[in-house]
Amino acid sequence: MNEVVAERLGSGVAALSAIGVRDLDVCFGSDQPVVALDKITFDVADGEFLAVVGPSGCGKSTLLKVLAGLLAPTAGHVSLRGEVVSRPRRDIGVVFQSPVLFPWRSVMENALLPADVIGLTGPAITSRTQALLNLVGLAGFEKRYPRELSGGMQQRVGIVRALVHNPSVLLMDEPFGALDALTREIMNRELQRIWLEERKTVLFITHSIAEAVYLADRVLVMTPRPGRVALEVRVDFPRPRPLSVVNTKEFGAHVARIRDVLDASGGIE
Amino acid sequence: MTKGLTGWSLRLALIAALLLVWEALTVLLKVPSFILPAPSQIFIALYRGLSTGIYAEHILVTLWETLLGFALGATLALVLGTALALSRRVEYFVYPLIVMFQAMPKVALAPMIVVWFGLGLTSKVVSAALVAFFPLMVNTVVGLRSVDEDRINLMRSLAASHRQIFTMLLLPNALPYIFAGLEVAMVFALIGAIVAEFIGAQAGLGMLIQSMNSTLDVAGQFSILLILSLIGVSLNSCVVAVRRRVLFWDRPRDLLAPSSTSSGRTT
Ligand SMILES: Nc1ncnc2c1ncn2[C@@H]1O[C@H](COP(=O)(O)OP(=O)(O)OP(=O)(O)O)[C@@H](O)[C@H]1O
Numbered sequence: 001m002n003e004v005v006a007e008r009l010g011s012g013v014a015a016l017s018a019i020g021v022r023d024l025d026v027c028f029g030s031d032q033p034v035v036a037l038d039k040i041t042f043d044v045a046d047g048e049f050l051a052v053v054g055p056s057g058c059g060k061s062t063l064l065k066v067l068a069g070l071l072a073p074t075a076g077h078v079s080l081r082g083e084v085v086s087r088p089r090r091d092i093g094v095v096f097q098s099p100v101l102f103p104w105r106s107v108m109e110n111a112l113l114p115a116d117v118i119g120l121t122g123p124a125i126t127s128r129t130q131a132l133l134n135l136v137g138l139a140g141f142e143k144r145y146p147r148e149l150s151g152g153m154q155q156r157v158g159i160v161r162a163l164v165h166n167p168s169v170l171l172m173d174e175p176f177g178a179l180d181a182l183t184r185e186i187m188n189r190e191l192q193r194i195w196l197e198e199r200k201t202v203l204f205i206t207h208s209i210a211e212a213v214y215l216a217d218r219v220l221v222m223t224p225r226p227g228r229v230a231l232e233v234r235v236d237f238p239r240p241r242p243l244s245v246v247n248t249k250e251f252g253a254h255v256a257r258i259r260d261v262l263d264a265s266g267g268i269e
Numbered sequence: 270m271t272k273g274l275t276g277w278s279l280r281l282a283l284i285a286a287l288l289l290v291w292e293a294l295t296v297l298l299k300v301p302s303f304i305l306p307a308p309s310q311i312f313i314a315l316y317r318g319l320s321t322g323i324y325a326e327h328i329l330v331t332l333w334e335t336l337l338g339f340a341l342g343a344t345l346a347l348v349l350g351t352a353l354a355l356s357r358r359v360e361y362f363v364y365p366l367i368v369m370f371q372a373m374p375k376v377a378l379a380p381m382i383v384v385w386f387g388l389g390l391t392s393k394v395v396s397a398a399l400v401a402f403f404p405l406m407v408n409t410v411v412g413l414r415s416v417d418e419d420r421i422n423l424m425r426s427l428a429a430s431h432r433q434i435f436t437m438l439l440l441p442n443a444l445p446y447i448f449a450g451l452e453v454a455m456v457f458a459l460i461g462a463i464v465a466e467f468i469g470a471q472a473g474l475g476m477l478i479q480s481m482n483s484t485l486d487v488a489g490q491f492s493i494l495l496i497l498s499l500i501g502v503s504l505n506s507c508v509v510a511v512r513r514r515v516l517f518w519d520r521p522r523d524l525l526a527p528s529s530t531s532s533g534r535t536t
């Protein structure tokens with residue numbers, strides 16, 4: 001049941017994967033340890049879009065924190081381009097579940113936060129930020145403040161901010177979880193468009209099976225207590241994928257297969 | 270617009286009515302003016318004090334003591350509050366002392382402060398600073414600690430230095446708390462200065478009240494109370510004005526407004 005069902009490991013993975021996770025264990029607490037992650041192993045190829053689905057509490061956010069260098073693993077290790085991650089790195093962009101904007105910074109200033117921290121200044125970074133804001137449909141909102149934006153717009157600023165310093169890897173933790181279904185679909189389509197333009201390696205965490213299958217090249221299905229990878233599904237729809245792809249038979253088959261695994265382990269949500 | 274105007278005239282009418290009733294009662298009941306002076310007597314005393322220039326000198330003294338005390342107390346509160354919030358070790362050693370001090374009514378120290386620092390400006394500044402210090406220090410600590418964990422994670426994920434996390438996140442995040450503390454500290458500084466003047470001083474509004482008390486000039490004392498509350502209100506609105514400019518993103522008052530787009534509101 002908990003065996004990794006590796007469908008097909010990409011040919012170039014052995015060379016230098018963008019993200020490598022090896023026998024990763026994370027336990028919380030000492031007297032009554034909670035095993036959040038148990039022997040997780042997987043790779044993400046350069047430029048690949050990987051989605052991770054799983055029910056609440058299966059360790060998705062924990063995995064992301066380890067990859068971002070915010071949390072030290074109990075055992076095993078993760079690496080980025082072959083380098084073991086031991087602390088935060090600047091070639092990673094992180095998008096959190098909530099937009100996490102600073103209310104005292106305008107949209108432009110929020111988007112430029114990584115540049116300010118890293119010390120990137122000058123016209124090049126400003127024009128890149130402007131181009132990204134245009135790409136997500138926020139042209140004309142540069143001088144607005146977060147409280148003047150809708151939830152979806154705020155989340156788009158968060159995505160731009162994660163891309164501004166041109167990281168090679170993008171980590172996203174349920175970025176659209178707080179949005180309504182309609183906005184969420186639109187954001188999915190936009191994220192795909194951004195990804196097709198920027199070609200980052202993406203690790204995308206979500207509760208939604210449909211969202212994972214729509215967006216990803218490959219979906220990892222995790223089950224809780226202890227957090228394990230139960231299934232790996234490759235999704236081969238041509239890109240750009242129209243939103244109507246969700247109505248196809250193949251899409252339904254992928255969703256059903258993932259749901260079966262999750263149901264067997266206690267269900268999602 | 271008219272709504273605002275009628276609001277204002279209603280307020281003024283209410284105050285005028287209260288003063289009239291007060292005036293009438295003191296006359297009808299023949300209350301002696303050393304017990305409760307009539308409003309007219311208070312305004313006469315106020316006019317006399319101001320027109321002869323006697324009050325002006327004392328107002329300046331008290332104002333100067335208050336502002337210096339506020340500056341000193343606020344500086345210490347910000348520095349120590351920051352140290353407490355950022356360093357567990359400082360907190361461990363200093364916190365018990367602070368709790369002890371916090372529980373004590375600071376004005377009870379005023380007599381000793383006057384003995385230690387003399388009848389001049391210094392003792393008033395020290396007393397004002399001491400009273401102003403605590404509310405701001407507590408707010409500084411709470412403000413710096415009230416930061417959202419996701420925001421910290423965001424900064425850490427960018428490999429930000431401690432200094433960057435402080436200046437780009439912790440400090441702006443704490444500013445609403447710090448300004449609330451500054452508002453209280455300003456009014457408290459005035460109290461601290463007046464109390465020290467009561468104990469012993471050569472000038473200042475507090476000293477003036479004391480000397481008027483010995484001559485049973487109650488109308489004069491009331492006129493000074495009026496001045497003191499005006500000083501308190503204006504000092505407070507100075508802080509509020511600065512807060513409005515600095516904290517343009519934080520408008521807690523607007524939460525109560527029916528619509529955020531309307532600007533012509535009366536509060
Ligand atoms: N700081 C912590 N201390 C103790 N236990 C923790 C901590 N963080 C997470 N856990 C535990 O680890 C497990 C996994 O948590 P995690 O936040 O990674 O789940 P998740 O898959 O992201 O869930 P969700 O979908 O609800 O966000 C949970 O059982 C949680 O209780």
Ligand SMILES: [Mg+2]
Binds near residue numbers: 060062
């Ligand atoms: Mg999570």
